Structure formats: structure tokens, C-alpha cells
Amino acid sequence: MAQAFAQPVQEEIAGTILFDGAMAQQGYALNAMCFSFNHAANREAFRRDEAAYCDRFELSPEQRRAVADKDVLGLLAAGGNIYYLAKLAGIWGLNVQDVGAAQTGMSVPEFKAMLLGQAEVKGSVQ
Amino acid sequence: MSEILGGYFTSHVPSIGGAIVRGDQQDPYWKPFFDGFPAVRAWLERKQPEIAVVFYNDHGLNFFLDKMPTFAVGAAAEYRNADEGWGLPVYKPFRGAPDLSWHIIESLVEQEFDVTMCQEMLVDHALSIPFELAWPECAAWPVRLVPIAINTVQHPLPSAKRCLALGGAVNRAIRSWPGEERIVVIGTGGLSHQLDGQRAGFINPAYDRFCLDHLAADPDALTRDSIRQIVAKGGTQGVEILNWIAARGALGDLALHEASRNYHIPISNTAAATVILEPA
Numbered sequence: 001m002a003q004a005f006a007q008p009v010q011e012e013i014a015g016t017i018l019f020d021g022a023m024a025q026q027g028y029a030l031n032a033m034c035f036s037f038n039h040a041a042n043r044e045a046f047r048r049d050e051a052a053y054c055d056r057f058e059l060s061p062e063q064r065r066a067v068a069d070k071d072v073l074g075l076l077a078a079g080g081n082i083y084y085l086a087k088l089a090g091i092w093g094l095n096v097q098d099v100g101a102a103q104t105g106m107s108v109p110e111f112k113a114m115l116l117g118q119a120e121v122k123g124s125v126q
Numbered sequence: 127m128s129e130i131l132g133g134y135f136t137s138h139v140p141s142i143g144g145a146i147v148r149g150d151q152q153d154p155y156w157k158p159f160f161d162g163f164p165a166v167r168a169w170l171e172r173k174q175p176e177i178a179v180v181f182y183n184d185h186g187l188n189f190f191l192d193k194m195p196t197f198a199v200g201a202a203a204e205y206r207n208a209d210e211g212w213g214l215p216v217y218k219p220f221r222g223a224p225d226l227s228w229h230i231i232e233s234l235v236e237q238e239f240d241v242t243m244c245q246e247m248l249v250d251h252a253l254s255i256p257f258e259l260a261w262p263e264c265a266a267w268p269v270r271l272v273p274i275a276i277n278t279v280q281h282p283l284p285s286a287k288r289c290l291a292l293g294g295a296v297n298r299a300i301r302s303w304p305g306e307e308r309i310v311v312i313g314t315g316g317l318s319h320q321l322d323g324q325r326a327g328f329i330n331p332a333y334d335r336f337c338l339d340h341l342a343a344d345p346d347a348l349t350r351d352s353i354r355q356i357v358a359k360g361g362t363q364g365v366e367i368l369n370w371i372a373a374r375g376a377l378g379d380l381a382l383h384e385a386s387r388n389y390h391i392p393i394s395n396t397a398a399a400t401v402i403l404e405p406a
Contacts, residue, residue, distance in 0.1 A: 013358050015325030020281040024191050035190045037211040073324070082322035082362070083185045083279055090212025095141070096395050100326040111327060118329040119391035 019081045027079020030067075033057035034084035043091050072102050128307045130300060131173040132385070132404030133377050134166060135341075135370050136259060138182070138252040138314040141394040143214045146258055162388025162400035163259050169385055169402050170260055175310035177223050178269045179230075179296065180253055181372040182314045183278040185210070187250035194280045195242035197292060199234070200273040201227035205249045217254035223270040226303060230272060233299030239292055249273055252369075256314045259400075269310065276372060278315070278365045286349040286356065289368045293375020300376070313373025315366025317389075319396035322362055329397045333359040337367055338389065342382040342403050345374045363396075374403070381406040 017023060024031075033054065036042040046053040054064050066074030070092055075085055082099075089099050101111035142159070145151065151160040187210050189195065201224050207217040234241050249271075257267055274296070277283055284292075300309060317337060320328040337360075340347040348371050356365050385402040392398075 012354055013325070015323045016320070016357065016362060017323055018281050018354070018357065018362070019279065024280055028191060031186075031191055034211075035186055038187060038209055040209060043211070076322055081186075081191075081279060086321075087186070087211030096321050100321065100395055103322070103324055103326045114327055115329065115392040115395060118331065118397075 017076055023079050024081070025079070027063075027081060029057050029059050030063045030075065030078060030080050031084040033059065034080070034087045037087035037091060046091060072099055128300060128303050128305050128309055130297070130377060131175055131308055131310050132169070132382075132402060133311040133313065133373050134170070134256070134260065135313045135373060135399070135401040135403070136162075136166075136256050137316060137393065137396055137398040137400070138255045139393050139396045139398060140210075140212075140214055140251045140255070142255050143217075143251055143258065146262070147215055156393075158390040159388070159393050159398050159400075162386070162390070165386035165388075166260055166400060166402055167262075169404070170310070173310065174308060175269050176307045177226060177272065177309045178312050179272045179274065179300070179309060179376060180256075180312040180314065181274050181276060181293070181369040181376070182249075182252040182312075183366055183369060184275050185250050185252060186279070188248040189275070189277075189279075191280060194277055195275070196277045196284050197239065198242040198244050198247070198275040199227060199231050200244050200247045200249075200271070200275075201231060202245050202247055205247055205253075205271055205273060207250065207254050208248050210250055214251055217251075217258065218266065220249065220253070220257075220267055220271040220273075223272050223307075226305065226307070227272050229303050230296060230299040233302060234292075234295050237295040237298065239295050247273060247275075252314050256312060274372070276368050278363075278368055281353070283353045283365060283368065285353060286351060286368060286371050289372040290345055290349050290375040293372040294378070296372075296376040297378040301378070311373050311376045313370040315369045316360070316364055317367065317397045317399045318360040318364040320361030320363060321395055325361070327395055328361045329391055329395075330359055330361070330364070331391065331397060333364075334389065334397050334399065337370070338387060338399060338401065341370065341374055341401065342384050345371060377403060
């Protein structure tokens with residue numbers, strides 16, 4: 001079992017970062033900022049002055065750059081968790097399909113078509 | 127003696143809330159998903175539950191990373207939804223069942239499940255959307271709520287085996303409850319989906335089929351995968367199957383009949399499923 005714990009989590013599944021303790025620690029400030037967006041007044045404050053709002057949460061330079069660039073993969077690499085990042089994406093007017101397209105290098109119609117293409121098992125069993 | 131009527135399982139994708147607000151239930155994109163619900167509503171109408179014990183996961187409304195409980199049981203007289211940050215309507219409140227909540231908590235800790243107890247707990251779309259789907263357009267929810275939140279956000283997550291055992295312990299707690307209520311168990315989330323990373327959009331119908339086919343009669347089959355294996359097979363958010371597994375456990379060891387099943391790809395980025403299980 002000790003061996004299992006020693007396995008590097010991040011190299012297991014291609015294209016996937018497991019949000020473990022190391023990522024949660026690295027991303028704490030960024031996720032704290034995103035959590036604050038549950039309140040409309042905070043979303044408005046971010047829109048008004050993004051840099052000042054990032055200062056308030058003491059984001060790392062890497063996190064600031066990723067926020068400024070709307071770089072979703074960069075935000076994940078910097079410890080962002082998708083559940084919290086979704087609130088930031090909402091401020092940008094992006095839904096999860098827009099975010100999916102951005103991360104996979106597809107256009108949004110391509111990403112949606114890819115999802116539809118996986119529907120080989122369909123229908124209802126009563 | 128109280129009665130466990132059966133289990134209602136469904137996906138809780140936020141965009142379902144948007145579809146309900148827009149009245150898109152008959153839209154070609156949405157219809158195959160919403161078509162799963164007349165059977166659910168008819169079943170609930172027949173069974174007339176009074177309390178819902180719901181296994182779900184919070185998405186950053188109530189719990190932040192400062193304090194992240196693995197298992198949290200609500201013990202409030204009322205639970206409210208709130209602004210989740212991206213435009214969903216704020217859903218109506220839920221009446222709690224604090225007497226049953228405390229009984230479950232007492233019993234769980236006695237059974238060595240050392241849960242977090244919450245007298246204040248915001249509940250998010252993972253709870254509201256399954257209720258909206260089950261009881262559309264009602265002025266107030268017809269059931270009282272005992273919410274049980276499972277951490278599916280911050281790894282390490284509890285194992286599938288542990289979640290099934292938690293459900294089993296909840297089943298024993300309910301069976302030792304002296305009340306007379308009619309109780310429905312609800313599990314929300316899944317099935318396979320992944321929102322984050324270059325693998326975003328990952329869906330696995332074969333794994334979903336495996337989960338659906340074994341949920342009733344052989345839930346242990348769903349617990350043989352490690353969390354990492356579940357992520358590999360079901361996606362980073364497909365781990366919400368843990369809520370289904372725990373809810374299945376709460377139905378107990380008795381033989382179950384699948385009263386309805388609906389499975390559809392995709393709803394937003396997700397393979398969506400809706401199931402009713404009842405004592406055979």
C-alpha cells in the first residue's frame with residue numbers, strides 16, 4: 001500500500017490534474033478569490049478593478065497572469081479548482097462548454113459535436 | 127416504524143436549472159433527459175414520501191477549502207440555497223428534519239462514522255435541481271430534508287467502499303428511528319463527465335452502463351475501483367457516483383427492483399442518468 005501512496009498523482013491520467021493537497025495548497029488564494037464570487041458585490045468589485053481585486057487575495061504572479069489572460073489551463077496548473085473557477089468563468093460569460101472548448105483547443109461547436117458524438121448508448125429502459 | 131420507500135437517483139447538472147427556467151423541457155436537446163421524469167413523478171406521487179435523505183456534493187457554495195469535511199450531515203430546521211456565482215436562480219428553501227438528523231448523527235458516530243455536524247448549511251444546485259425535477263412548480267417542497275454532503279472536490283476523497291458503508295450505516299440509523307415517516311433516499315450527480323483539463327468533455331458510456339447495471343443488485347462491484355480508477359473511468363467529476371453509491375447503501379441489503387431508468391448523452395458536458403429503485 002505504501003507504494004500506492006508514493007505514486008505521483010499528477011502523471012496518472014492524461015490531460016487530468018487531480019486536485020490533491022499539493023494543488024489545494026498552491027491554489028488556495030486563487031480559489032479563495034473565486035469562492036468570494038458567490039456574492040454579487042464581489043463580482044462587481046472584480047469587474048471594476050481586476051488587479052486590485054487580485055491584490056486583495058494575494059494571488060501569485062502565475063495566478064495573476066492566468067487570470068489576466070483568461071487562461072483556464074494556466075489557472076488549473078496554478079492550483080485552481082474547477083468548481084471554484086466556474087464562478088470566475090461565469091464573470092467572463094463562459095459556461096462549461098466554452099471552458100471545455102478553451103481547454104481542448106476546439107471551437108465551441110466542435111466541442112459540442114464531440115460531446116454529441118459520444119452518445120452511442122442511448123434510450124430509456126423502463 | 128418509518129419506512130424506506132426506495133431511492134431516486136439523478137444527475138444534477140446546473141444547466142438543467144437554466145433549461146427549466148427557459149421552459150426547454152420539450153426542446154430536442156433537452157427532451158430525452160426530461161423524458162426520464164414522468165416515471166419519477168408518478169412513483170413519488172404513489173409513494174408520498176415525507177422526508178428525503180439526500181446524498182450530494184457541495185460545489186463551493188457552503189464549503190470552502192479552509193474546512194472541507196469528508197462527510198457532513200445537516201441538522202438544521204431549514205436549509206437555504208444562495209447565489210452560486212454564475213447566474214442560476216436562487217431556489218426555494220427546504221424544511222429540515224432535525225430530530226431525524228440528530229438521530230442519524232448519533233447512530234453514525236456510534237457506528238464509528240465520525241461525521242461533521244452542521245446546524246447551518248447552504249445547499250446548492252446538487253440538491254435543488256433534483257427536487258425541481260421531481261416536484262416541478264410546487265409552492266413548497268412536499269418533503270422535509272436530511273442532507274448528507276460527501277466531499278468530491280478536494281482529494282483525498284473517501285473510497286467508494288467507504289461511501290457504500292456510510293450508506294449502510296444510514297440505513298441502520300433509519301431502521302432504528304422510532305418515527306413513523308415515509309422516507310425516500312436520493313443520490314445526486316454524475317454520471318461520467320470531466321469539466322477540467324485537456325481531457326474535458328470525457329464521457330464513458332461503458333462505465334456508466336456498468337454502474338447502472340450493478341447499482342441495484344451488486345453495488346459492491348462499483349466499490350472495487352480506487353478513486354483514481356473511478357476518475358480514469360468516469361472523469362474528474364464522474365466521482366459524483368460516490369453519492370449514488372452511498373444512497374444505494376442507504377437502501378439496505380434487500381432485493382431491489384429498478385422501477386425506471388433513463389440515460390442520455392450529453393447534457394452540457396455530462397452523461398445524464400435518472401433511476402428509481404424500490405424494494406422488490
